[in-house]
Amino acid sequence: MRCRTAERLLHLYREDELDPDQNEALARHLLTCDVCRERAAFIRSGLERLESARRQATLPEVPAGLKESILRRTVAQGAPRRTARRPYREYGLLPLLRPVPALLGLLLLGLLAWQEFTLLDRLADLENRLEQAGDRATVGTPGRGLEPALGQGLDRIEAAVRLLESTAPVGSGTELVVVRRSDLEALQGALRRLTGPAMTLPPEVVRLFPELGAVRLDDGLDRDELDLLLTRRPELLHLLRTL
Amino acid sequence: MNGPEDIQRLALAAATGDPAAFEGLVEVSQGLAWSLAVRLLGDEDEAADVVQEAFIRVWRHRSRFRPETRFTTWFYRIVTNLAYDHLRARSRRSRLFARLPREETERVPVEPAPDDRGAVRLAGELEGLIEVLPPAQRLAFVLRDLHELSVREVTEVTGMPAHSVKTNLFHARRRLRQELEARSGR
Numbered sequence: 411m412r413c414r415t416a417e418r419l420l421h422l423y424r425e426d427e428l429d430p431d432q433n434e435a436l437a438r439h440l441l442t443c444d445v446c447r448e449r450a451a452f453i454r455s456g457l458e459r460l461e462s463a464r465r466q467a468t469l470p471e472v473p474a475g476l477k478e479s480i481l482r483r484t485v486a487q488g489a490p491r492r493t494a495r496r497p498y499r500e501y502g503l504l505p506l507l508r509p510v511p512a513l514l515g516l517l518l519l520g521l522l523a524w525q526e527f528t529l530l531d532r533l534a535d536l537e538n539r540l541e542q543a544g545d546r547a548t549v550g551t552p553g554r555g556l557e558p559a560l561g562q563g564l565d566r567i568e569a570a571v572r573l574l575e576s577t578a579p580v581g582s583g584t585e586l587v588v589v590r591r592s593d594l595e596a597l598q599g600a601l602r603r604l605t606g607p608a609m610t611l612p613p614e615v616v617r618l619f620p621e622l623g624a625v626r627l628d629d630g631l632d633r634d635e636l637d638l639l640l641t642r643r644p645e646l647l648h649l650l651r652t653l
Numbered sequence: 654m655n656g657p658e659d660i661q662r663l664a665l666a667a668a669t670g671d672p673a674a675f676e677g678l679v680e681v682s683q684g685l686a687w688s689l690a691v692r693l694l695g696d697e698d699e700a701a702d703v704v705q706e707a708f709i710r711v712w713r714h715r716s717r718f719r720p721e722t723r724f725t726t727w728f729y730r731i732v733t734n735l736a737y738d739h740l741r742a743r744s745r746r747s748r749l750f751a752r753l754p755r756e757e758t759e760r761v762p763v764e765p766a767p768d769d770r771g772a773v774r775l776a777g778e779l780e781g782l783i784e785v786l787p788p789a790q791r792l793a794f795v796l797r798d799l800h801e802l803s804v805r806e807v808t809e810v811t812g813m814p815a816h817s818v819k820t821n822l823f824h825a826r827r828r829l830r831q832e833l834e835a836r837s838g839r
Binding site: 421460464469477 | 672675676679683684687691692697704705708709712713779782797799803805819826827829830831833834
């Protein structure tokens with residue numbers, strides 16, 4: 411066992427974190443390595459302190475009114491609100507005419523909104539599918555959302571989602587982010603800062619998304635971890651290329 | 654009554670659309686959601702949003718709840734996903750879009766200052782420490798060490814493979830241990 415592995419295992423001390431083989435290998439290593447034995451004593455005293463702090467941590471108090479607020483926004487909305495109707499005579503002939511413009515207006519609104527609602531539904535559906543696939547995903551420019559006007563890109567996004575669904579979930583932190591073309595440069599710069607020259611948006615992505623760019627990345631990892639992830643999970647790079 | 658069986662019974666009744674059962678479910682599980690969200694986010698306002706949104710999702714998607722699923726696992730997953738999205742959005746905003754024009758970045762929220770209203774800190778020596786952890790490490794540490802979930806439960810809730818949970822735990826504990834040592838060395 412290498413000393414680096416031993417250090418990692420020393421931090422995994424609670425039940426079900428180490429299997430018996432690892433425990434045994436660690437014990438054997440500590441018998442033969444003076445440096446690790448010394449380090450183990452040091453780490454354990456620090457971990458004991460962490461354990462003690464952990465036990466002292468108290469549950470934060472639930473704010474007053476939280477439950478009521480939740481109920482207002484859930485079960486209470488199930489009951490339709492009723493407003494008292496004024497008698498027809500107060501309106502004269504108006505009630506007879508009201509349905510005509512109302513119907514026309516509804517038809518017009520329906521026509522205008524049809525395409526937009528369809529696109530929004532498709533977006534919502536895609537987001538649901540991504541969520542169900544086990545990957546946390548954002549369809550849209552982070553912080554701003556994807557405008558329905560970018561609907562022509564939906565088919566490509568849908569293809570990307572199908573691809574995501576067909577690959578094994580990479581797990582927490584893996585994300586499909588679809589961004590506007592105008593944000594690509596910022597994203598590229600951020601990727602370069604995160605990963606160095608090793609990872610940039612492949613040209614295929616840009617070519618297939620003429621108005622959008624797409625990249626799957628994990629910004630919950632630091633640079634070393636990301637490098638490690640990329641070397642261990644080639645499907646990430648594969649996905650980038652396939653997109 | 655708030656044992657696991659009671660919670661499961663309430664969840665099953667709420668899944669049929671029973672408002673009283675849902676109210677009971679909120680009553681017994683809001684504490685769990687709240688403590689998890691506060692610990693993950695370190696901010697009361699954001700945590701309140703997450704908890705409310707989580708219950709709204711539970712109510713809206715109640716028909717999807719299956720008796721063979723443990724409600725607490727399902728609910729942990731919803732709260733964790735929402736909180737994690739907040740965390741990632743926060744870190745993404747501060748990292749990925751640092752180069753955007755000024756008017757874009759001006760609206761980017763920053764980590765709350767220590768004296769911000771609504772900022773919450775944990776009691777004891779862990780106070781303030783968790784906030785130094787990146788999102789994935791924070792998630793693994795809070796679920797495993799503060800909410801006492803098993804490694805298997807953490808994998809079910811987060812979708813991380815077990816080895817990733819352990820890797821994140823290792824990094825989190827090492828970082829927190831080092832922070833504690835640095836503090837005591839001051």
